[in-house]
Amino acid sequence: MSSVPQPQPRTQPQPWDVHRLPRAEGRSFLVTGGNAGIGYFVAEQLAGTGATVVLGSRDATKAEAALASIRSHVPGARVRHLRLDLADLASLKTSVDALGLDRLDAVVHNAGVALDDPPRRETGDGHELMFATNHLGHFVLTGRLAPLLLATPxxxxVTTGSFAAKTERLDLDDLQSTHDYRPKRTYGRSKLAQMLFGFELDRRLRAAGSTTRSVVVHPGGALDSLTPSRPPVSERTTGERLRGLPLGLLVQGKEAGAWPAVRAVLDPDVRGGQMWGPRVFGLRGRPRAEPLWDHLADTATAARLWAACHDLTGVDPASEA
Known part of the structure; x- marks a missing residue:
């Protein structure tokens, strides 16, 4: 009598462990703004997987300091610097040509002008600096990287947004904040533009049948005072750390702020068009997929933004391959 095959127990997916990342030898990642802040910790954590990690930064001195710090924390790290100035759109083709890789498994769009109170400034191309650096530069960079990315199955x-974008809405008639420049609003709108771009990009990649995925992440509340020191990149005094401790109940440091981006790069279960952020109220904790904010699902605004950026730059990231 033949035996009846017994059903096999279903295996449960293993919980994601931010401190035990999967190995990624042979893969290559580019992190813009990888010399400081959240970008630094994204690069450090990815370097710990055995992958080759390229830090995109316009400041070679700061980049070398970041490389030295990563190597001291990740023995044998495969890391190097690529000069990258997102505010200089014409330079991005030269930077990508200098990348020297035969595959690119992920790019993390992280670099940006810091959130402070600067006066309105323009790039050499005449674009408002925060919009140009945070969004237009990454828009163009994606187009320049498209042949390499689309050739890598x-x-x-991965586009890094911000909680600051949650309460903002784009003014498509004033993308450059020519008529209404308020630093915090302009910053939030530039991050919103990035996030809308990330979702629109995924829709266009899907329509083209590409296996490349576009994922949007945000770090929640990530404060310097709760961030581990990484001299000479950054160093916290004892007083700063103590003053920041009460805030740790609500927000986190930049090392933890890197977790959503790192998971978006490495986790095979991450899907295009998703948004990943911290688990606890979107402000702190381990990374999880979260529902899109209502205005991020506005496909009409995203398509109009895409067309406007194409007109401003002459680049279409989804058709540059």
């Missing part, structure tokens, strides 16, 4: 484009 399953590659990922």
């Amino acid at each position: 399953g590659s990922r484009i």
Whole structure:
């Protein structure tokens, strides 16, 4: 009598462990703004997987300090610097040509002008600095990287947004904040533009049948005072750390702020068009997929933004391959 096959127990997916990342030898990642802040910790954590990690930064001195710090924390790290100035759109083709890789498994769009109170400034191209650096530069960079990314099966484009974008709405008639420049609002709108771009990019990649995925992440509340020191990149005094401790109940440091982007790069279960952020109220904790904010699902605004950026730059990231 033949035996009846017994059903096999279903295996449960293992919980994601931010401190035990999967190995990624042979893969290559580019992190813009990888010399400081959240970008630094994204690069450090990815370097710990055995992958080759390229830090995109316009400041070679700061980049070398970041490379030295990563190597001291990740023995044998495969890391190097690529000069990258997102505010200089014409320079991005030269930077990508200098990348020297035959595959690119992911780019993390992280670099940006810091959130402070600067006066309105323009780039050499005449674009408002925060919009140009945070969004237009990454828009153009994606187009320049497209042939490399699309030639790498399953590659990922990870765009770092911000909680500051949650309460903002775009003014498509004033993308450059010519008529209404308020630093915090302009910053939030530039991050919103990035996030809308990330979702629109994924829709266009899907329509083209590409295996490249576009994922949007945000770090929640990530404060310097709760961030581990990484001299000479950054160093916290004892007083700063103590003053920041009560805030740790609500927000986190930049090392933890890097977790959503790192998971978006490495986790095979991450899908294009998702948004990943911290688990606890979107402000702190381990990374999870979260529902899109209502205005991020506005496909009409995203398409109009895409067309406007194409007109401003002459680049279409989804058709540059």
